[in-house]
Amino acid sequence: MSVEKFLKQRAVNVVVSGQYTLSNWLDSAGNPRSFACRTSRVSPFRMIVDVPVVGRIGDRITPYFGDFGQLEGRISDTISGSFLLELNMTPPMRQKLSDKLTWLEKFQKDPTVREERKQARLIPASPHSMLTFADGSMKNCFVIDMSVSGAAISADVQPEVGTPLAVGACVGRVVRHLQGGFAVKFVEQQNREQLERRIIRAPAAPPPRATPFAAQMDSMYEEVD
Structure with missing residues (x-):
């Protein structure tokens, strides 16, 4: 069917x-x-x-x-x-x-x-987003759940613990591996009301060339501010 x-x-x-x-x-x-x-x-x-x-x-x-x-x-x-x-x-x-x-x-x-x-970890209405790594590369990902301090992610990659990355527009680091995924802790606590808008990003084509990680993160914040 x-x-x-x-x-x-x-x-x-x-x-x-x-x-x-x-x-x-x-x-x-x-x-x-x-x-x-x-x-x-x-x-x-x-x-x-x-x-x-x-x-x-x-x-x-x-x-x-x-x-x-x-x-x-x-x-x-x-x-x-x-x-x-x-x-x-x-x-x-x-x-x-x-x-x-x-x-x-x-x-x-x-x-x-x-x-x-309302007091539990949030499950986004749409679970699909993007990961951005320090070299500017991007990967589709699946957001298992999220909170103001971090998110649980599943993807076809399994970054090492300590890897810096961004989930949507939220910058953080991989803090542990989970069964079927990994946990990311955000560098800054997020606003609960804006959380889903900042984390969930539709899959997009990668940029024509890699950009420095800091510049990539700055551009993400400019998009949502």
Whole structure:
């Protein structure tokens, strides 16, 4: 099925964080790399998953989600930064997922739950952004979550701890590696109200030539000030 057709079907718009691996992406030890991901629309038969690295149509994926557990499926369609996963399930498993989706939909509409979440780390409405490194090179990335002091990132690169970089327009350093990604601590605490606008930047073509890191950061701040 295509993403276009799925968007016309009955499904739940729900954000659930998870992890997945792609067989053709390996780490330095030769093991499959784990990447962070999150759902954006789910039914008992298929789901749209936002990801930092999109697989190929036909690839078999075994993602894990905290609210759903481990799932199995096949990529049937891809769009920029996401893929549509056809779920391989037994009837009892499908019914269990359907019941879970009904509960999550009610959970999201509960105003007391929304109030509690204001104190949690923020999950951006759109998870895709850009990393800029000290040499001026840029890489697409996936923002797992963020706060005024830092962000958790997943990408097809795994920078060393201590690496200076910018997530969108927020300058910081890699402080630790995570399962499926890495954590960045910002040099300066950010304004909560402007946080998503500063961090989330649409993927763009790299500049024609590399610019010094300081100049690159200055130009970023000028864009948003």
